[in-house]
Amino acid sequence: MILFILRRLLGFAATLLVAALVIFVLLDLLPGDPAQFMLGLNATPESVARLRMQMGLDVPAPQRFLGWIWGMLGGDFGMSYTQRAPVGELIWGRLGVTVPLSLLAMGVSMAVGLPLGILAARRRGKALDTTIMIVAQTGIAVPGFWLGMLLVLAFAVNLRWLPPGGFTPWDEDAGAALRGLILPSLALALPQASILARVMRTALVDVTGQDFIRTARAKGLTMGEAVWRHGVRNALLPVLTILGLQFAFLIAGTIIVENVFYLPGLGRLINTAISERDLILVRGATMILIIAVTLTMLLTDLAYGLVDPRLREGASS
Amino acid sequence: MRRLLAHPSLVVGMGISVLFALLAMVSLVWTPFPIADIDIGRRFLGMTAEHWLGTDNLGRDMVSLLMAGTLTSFVVAAVAVAIGVGVGVPLGLAAAAWGGPVEWLVLRLSDFIFAFPAVVVAILITALIGPGAINAIIAIGIFNIPVFARVARGGALSIATLDFVAAGRLAGLGNAAIAYRHLLPNILSLIIVQGTIQMSLGILAEAGLSYIGLGTQPPETSLGLMLKDAQSVFLIHPWLGLAPGLAIVLIVIGLNLAGDGLRDAVDPRLRQVQTNVA
Numbered sequence: 001m002i003l004f005i006l007r008r009l010l011g012f013a014a015t016l017l018v019a020a021l022v023i024f025v026l027l028d029l030l031p032g033d034p035a036q037f038m039l040g041l042n043a044t045p046e047s048v049a050r051l052r053m054q055m056g057l058d059v060p061a062p063q064r065f066l067g068w069i070w071g072m073l074g075g076d077f078g079m080s081y082t083q084r085a086p087v088g089e090l091i092w093g094r095l096g097v098t099v100p101l102s103l104l105a106m107g108v109s110m111a112v113g114l115p116l117g118i119l120a121a122r123r124r125g126k127a128l129d130t131t132i133m134i135v136a137q138t139g140i141a142v143p144g145f146w147l148g149m150l151l152v153l154a155f156a157v158n159l160r161w162l163p164p165g166g167f168t169p170w171d172e173d174a175g176a177a178l179r180g181l182i183l184p185s186l187a188l189a190l191p192q193a194s195i196l197a198r199v200m201r202t203a204l205v206d207v208t209g210q211d212f213i214r215t216a217r218a219k220g221l222t223m224g225e226a227v228w229r230h231g232v233r234n235a236l237l238p239v240l241t242i243l244g245l246q247f248a249f250l251i252a253g254t255i256i257v258e259n260v261f262y263l264p265g266l267g268r269l270i271n272t273a274i275s276e277r278d279l280i281l282v283r284g285a286t287m288i289l290i291i292a293v294t295l296t297m298l299l300t301d302l303a304y305g306l307v308d309p310r311l312r313e314g315a316s317s
Numbered sequence: 318m319r320r321l322l323a324h325p326s327l328v329v330g331m332g333i334s335v336l337f338a339l340l341a342m343v344s345l346v347w348t349p350f351p352i353a354d355i356d357i358g359r360r361f362l363g364m365t366a367e368h369w370l371g372t373d374n375l376g377r378d379m380v381s382l383l384m385a386g387t388l389t390s391f392v393v394a395a396v397a398v399a400i401g402v403g404v405g406v407p408l409g410l411a412a413a414a415w416g417g418p419v420e421w422l423v424l425r426l427s428d429f430i431f432a433f434p435a436v437v438v439a440i441l442i443t444a445l446i447g448p449g450a451i452n453a454i455i456a457i458g459i460f461n462i463p464v465f466a467r468v469a470r471g472g473a474l475s476i477a478t479l480d481f482v483a484a485g486r487l488a489g490l491g492n493a494a495i496a497y498r499h500l501l502p503n504i505l506s507l508i509i510v511q512g513t514i515q516m517s518l519g520i521l522a523e524a525g526l527s528y529i530g531l532g533t534q535p536p537e538t539s540l541g542l543m544l545k546d547a548q549s550v551f552l553i554h555p556w557l558g559l560a561p562g563l564a565i566v567l568i569v570i571g572l573n574l575a576g577d578g579l580r581d582a583v584d585p586r587l588r589q590v591q592t593n594v595a
Contacts, residue, residue, distance in 0.1 A: 015432055026441055141517070141569035143524050146544060146562040149551055157552055164552075252434035256525045260548070271529065274444050282444045286437050294432045 004305050012298045017069070019290045024065050027279050040277070051081065077284035082276040087284035090269060097167055097258070097265035101181050102250045105188035109246065113193035114239070117200025118232065122224070124205060132197060139194025144253055148187030148260035155183060165261040184261045188253050192246050199242045203235035237308055244300025248293040327578025333571025337564070341388035348381035353536055373557050374550050382538055383564055389450060389539035390568070393532070394519030396454045398512050401461025406501075406508060408462070409469025413477055414496040423470070427463030435460045435522050439531040450539070453532035457519045468511045472504035506583040510576055517572035524565050540565050
């Protein structure tokens with residue numbers, strides 16, 4: 001088990017290192033002079049030279065790359081040129097929106113998707129199953145941000161139950177902050193819940209045909225008990241993989257949905273950074289996203305190994 | 318052919334997809350009104366005899382915009398699938414045919430690419446060269462590579478143990494020839510099924526990227542860009558946002574049904590799971 005964890009940790013670190021290298025090469029080496037690029041054509045040579053100094057462009061690239069990595073290990077992501085603040089601080093401030101939003105969306109997606117999937121599998125071939133699967137088929141096809149626009153129209157403008165957008169900071173009014181995240185999390189979660197319901201149903205239907213369910217039935221359990229005690233637990237294995245993937249994509253998805261609700265999250269920060277050509281901020285923010293995605297994958301892998309001992313042995317694929 | 322028609326979801330899905338694809342193609346040679354035809358005096362018209370679906374905030378005809386937008390969405394998704402197939406399938410086949418270190422490398426590479434969601438790739442490219450439809454194509458295409466590599470490898474591995482492959486090896490064929498002559502033809506149906514599913518994911522992803530300004534730019538139009546344009550006036554003129562959104566939903570349902578139907582027609586045992594791109 002320790003070997004398994006070590007291998008995964010090593011893979012995690014290697015992925016991040018290569019990802020950092022790719023980002024560094026893309027943003028730092030390719031397009032001529034980044035300082036000139038950031039300041040635009042009208043910049044004076046002096047201000048370009050000053051920015052070059054500030055960005056440390058006067059030292060060789062390998063040294064700069066290592067400096068960047070070393071800084072990030074200590075939580076230093078560099079200084080944003082346009083915002084005149086440490087990138088780490090800027091990102092940290094935005095995570096207070098993006099992270100709770102992703103977690104909330106994940107929770108909603110599970111709370112809606114898993115029971116519907118189980119219900120559909122238990123009523124396989126019946127009208128309820130068909131209905132749930134038609135709804136799920138539609139849900140998968142709905143872009144989350146468009147669903148967000150519809151939710152604003154219905155629940156914020158027409159019914160006036162929830163705010164249409166914007167965000168109250170947590171320390172000001174936690175209740176209002178949470179209310180501001182309800183519609184965005186629904187917009188993110190419902191398409192994901194549709195996928196989850198389908199996966200859960202398929203997995204449970206597969207498991208229900210297995211011998212150990214028949215054994216459980218032979219021991220005197222009703223079908224419902226057998227499926228609940230033995231089936232669901234086994235069917236959760238493939239579901240776990242999807243959950244990991246989904247959370248990774250939810251983090252990326254929040255960037256799009258934040259725009260619908262004017263939420264001051266990571267997505268808005270990145271948008272500003274791109275339009276103001278703040279490459280240092282773009283670099284830090286994309287790195288944070290990749291760390292989040294890779295970390296999710298790592299945790300999924302570890303959880304999988306914990307739940308299913310068979311995977312620890314042949315850990316190659 | 319009759320075997321294919323026996324799957325209702327395939328027929329319905331193909332019907333919807335082909336219908337939208339045709340509408341999109343027609344926009345190349347004819348739209349009811351030119352999409353660059355801005356006329357503020359005619360804006361926000363409801364449905365009229367002249368403008369079936371009304372006009373947008375710049376007075377452009379919605380039917381024309383939808384047709385041209387659908388074309389962009391299809392093209393972006395299709396080229397991205399082509400990138401995924403073109404790079405991913407050879408990688409997957411190589412992994413299956415050579416095994417060993419080649420396989421290890423391909424698997425690690427596809428793991429690695431999974432760490433870059435399409436949004437992140439699009440952000441990086443946009444920061445470098447500015448926004449455009451090409452960014453969306455590259456971002457979604459890169460996302461597609463490991464998907465096809467895995468499908469190709471999985472399919473090829475299940476075939477590689479069959480007798481005719483062994484016969485090919487005895488006849489002196491090398492790994493590359495085995496992969497090209499024996500493995501590739503046998504996994505084509507898998508690739509087509511996956512291609513249909515990635516098309517639908519690509520259309521969703523294009524919409525998301527264009528919506529946040531990382532994809533298609535004016536004067537071009539796409540379904541995602543139409544939603545971005547509709548955002549500011551959506552609460553007063555919801556129709557401008559409803560129409561392109563519904564088009565996306567219909568196209569994606571069509572493609573997904575077609576994909577599901579194809580898969581059942583090809584091999585009912587292949588129940589695969591799909592996830593979101595963006």
